[in-house]
Amino acid sequence: MPIKIDGALPARRALEAENIFVMTSERAMHQDIRPLEIAIVNLMPAKIDTEIQLLRLMANSPIQVNIDLLHTESYTSRHSSPAHLERFYTTFSRVEKKRYDGMIITGAPVETLPFTEVDYWDELAAIMEHSKKNVYSTLHICWGAFAGLWYHYGIDKLLLSHKLTGVFEHRRMDDHSPLFRGFDDCFPLPHSRYTGIDEAALKRIPRLEILARSKEAGSAVIQAQTGRQIFITGHFEYDADTLAKEYQRDTEKGLDVPTPAHYFPQDNPNAFPISTWRAHAHLFFSNWLNYSVYQATPYDLGSLKPMFEEEQQ
Structure with missing residues (x-):
């Protein structure tokens, strides 16, 4: 949340130069507060796990957040209860x-399929097109990030020679x-993907x-339109044992996948992993919200300007 100060305070200029949000007393007097409206397009098979992971990270906001959970109409998930989707999703x-x-x-x-061969691609493309005019900031995660970069900017994904899985060190570029x-x-930041x-x-x-960016995992957090589009190739939201469950699932299927890097203690898949990214995950989602x-979003969402308005003029 911002700090409220007198607009004439000398510290204001220094703080704003550091991109620290300050609110003048004059603005605070006219500030209106309402709940934030957030939509989650949940494309993951284990929908309940993903719900818990994302909602946990957004629950630490001092502002009320209203959530709409969306599932696809053009594809019926085989891993989700129809009753669960009917009751909690739209x-x-x-x-x-x-x-x-x-x-x-x-x-x-x-992720190994061409985008246009995904059963629900047309529906997702319509959602992403809708987001340009009707959503202030859209957060794309993992395959959602690759899909968004291809749809909005024509940047294709590249198939990797093996699955990139593990917890990799990243460095802030800004x-x-x-x-x-x-x-x-x-x-x-955890990663779990076959594409780069x-x-x-880019x-x-x-x-x-x-x-x-990560030396091992490549570009991981990308921003466009001054924060109105954010693309994350990894998974801040993953639980401590999510990569372990994925590794066990893949090996039981007979898939040739590497042991997640920098993840298991002593690289022992039988050892229980420890989360090293949880604090940063909570902070990232709090900062995003x-x-x-x-x-940044207008109080009256009816006055929301299209994301690419400046380019269209």
């Missing part, structure tokens, strides 16, 4: 006239990004800013 066709302060598009286990306020210079980013194509688009959503 679909895009039911909310397409609604505007949101924020949206989260999760990962999905379809010391003043509000998303990393309170972060250490280096931080751990076309880094050369760097050719000046509107895309790489905020965090505060700086990319709450501090």
Whole structure:
């Protein structure tokens, strides 16, 4: 949350130069507060696990957050109870006239397929198109990040020679990004994917800013439109044992997957892993809700400006 100070205080200029949000007394007098409206497009098979992970990270906000859970209409999940979806979820066709302060598009286990061959691609493309005019800030996670980068910017994914799995060290590339306020210079982040980013194509688009990168995992946090689009190739939301469960699942299927790197104690798959990223995960989501959503979204969502309005003019 911002600190409230006299607008004439000399410290104001120094703090603003460091990209620290301060609110003048004059603005505070006219501030209105309402609940944030957030949509979660949950594409993961284990929907309840993903719900818990994401809601846990957003529950530490001092602002009330209203959540709409969305599932796809064009594809029926085989791993989710129809009764659960009917009771707790809605679909895009039911909310397409609604505007949101924020949206989260999760990962999905379809990354080796071409985007247009994914059963629900047309529906997801419609959601992403809708987000440009009707969502203030959209957070894309893992496959959702690759899908968003391809749909919005034409950056294709690259198939890796083996699964990238583990907890990798990342370095902040922007010391003043509000998303990393309170972060250490280096931080751990889990990854679990078979694809990577076309880094050369990424760097050719000046509107895309790489905020965090790993020597082993590549570009991990990318921002566009001054925080209105954020792409994360990893999983801040993962529980301590999520990679372990995925590793066990893959090996039981007979898949040739590497042991998750920098994850199990002494690299022993029989040892219970310890989370080293939980604090940064909570901080990242708190920063996203505060700086990319709450501090920036208009009070009246009806006055929301299209994301690419400046480019269209």
